[in-house]
Amino acid sequence: MRRMPLDSLRRAVRVAPLAPDLVGRAVLGRVARRIAGKSIDTASAPGIGNRAALDTDPRDTLGALLPNVPIDELDTFEREYEAIDKELAERAATRTLPMPPLWRTARETGLVLYTLVRALQPAVVVETGTANGWSSVIFLRALAKNGGDGTLHSFDVRSDVGGLIDPEERERWQLHLLSGGSLQEFDAELDQIGPIGLFFHDSDHSYLHMRLELRLAGKRLATGGALTSDDVSLSHAYIEACEESGLQPRLLVDGYKASGFAVR
Numbered sequence: 001m002r003r004m005p006l007d008s009l010r011r012a013v014r015v016a017p018l019a020p021d022l023v024g025r026a027v028l029g030r031v032a033r034r035i036a037g038k039s040i041d042t043a044s045a046p047g048i049g050n051r052a053a054l055d056t057d058p059r060d061t062l063g064a065l066l067p068n069v070p071i072d073e074l075d076t077f078e079r080e081y082e083a084i085d086k087e088l089a090e091r092a093a094t095r096t097l098p099m100p101p102l103w104r105t106a107r108e109t110g111l112v113l114y115t116l117v118r119a120l121q122p123a124v125v126v127e128t129g130t131a132n133g134w135s136s137v138i139f140l141r142a143l144a145k146n147g148g149d150g151t152l153h154s155f156d157v158r159s160d161v162g163g164l165i166d167p168e169e170r171e172r173w174q175l176h177l178l179s180g181g182s183l184q185e186f187d188a189e190l191d192q193i194g195p196i197g198l199f200f201h202d203s204d205h206s207y208l209h210m211r212l213e214l215r216l217a218g219k220r221l222a223t224g225g226a227l228t229s230d231d232v233s234l235s236h237a238y239i240e241a242c243e244e245s246g247l248q249p250r251l252l253v254d255g256y257k258a259s260g261f262a263v264r
């Protein structure tokens with residue numbers, strides 16, 4: 001049997017005081033994957049497609065999550081988003097950016113995120129994984145269009161993030177840099193931020209990190225808030241976090257991966 005990589009072990013030890021239940025599960029998962037070629041959750045529990053509704057069209061996702069929003073309002077939000085998506089593509093093509101273009105939030109996922117912020121009007125949006133700031137611009141533009149004093153809190157481990165965000169968009173933006181990606185630090189920062197109207201995970205997608213990040217955000221979710229995540233098909237982390245918080249997620253297949261959305 002090959003040994004577990006040292007950084008996974010270090011991560012498990014660091015996270016242990018915050019969530020001993022998850023560490024045990026993650027370590028067992030790694031061992032099972034080494035022995036059987038399958039992670040413990042995919043080997044022993046129903047797949048994510050059996051535990052959540054699967055959509056291939058973002059309009060289906062939005063219709064299910066926002067049943068009380070009239071269709072013409074959803075159409076208006078979609079038109080607003082199309083213009084921002086186009087603008088972002090132009091910015092990306094004309095700027096020198098440090099992170100790979102592939103890291104950007106997919107178009108369909110972006111539409112759902114934008115519409116949720118427009119429809120739910122959260123005062124606080126939190127995202128983890130900022131990179132060049134594609135998702136950040138989507139959130140910032142939706143908050144600006146809402147017209148209140150809504151704020152976006154973006155977390156990352158790198159300081160060279162946000163190259164796509166224009167100066168005037170930064171007024172309602174707060175960047176939080178985590179040394180070494182520590183979840184203890186993330187937990188403490190969330191204490192300062194208050195109830196979260198929308199949370200979006202797009203940082204470290206390893207099971208343990210994603211699972212705990214979503215737990216820490218899920219327990220601070222405001223009434224009517226949304227727990228959302230990119231890359232939900234990599235493990236059961238998102239599904240488990242929703243089940244733990246009593247949320248019923250929709251999963252959206254967007255080309256080559258899937259994102260998840262749930263509204264309290």
Ligand SMILES: C[S@@+](CC[C@H](N)C(=O)[O-])C[C@H]1O[C@@H](n2cnc3c(N)ncnc32)[C@H](O)[C@@H]1O
Pocket residue numbers: 099103104105128129130131132133134135136155156157158161178180181182202203204209
């Ligand atoms: C897929 S990219 C995010 C893409 C971004 N949402 C967008 O739409 O452009 C992942 C980002 O997560 C950051 N990251 C990695 N580990 C992290 C951690 N533990 N905490 C916070 N951010 C992390 C990386 O530095 C990178 O910027």
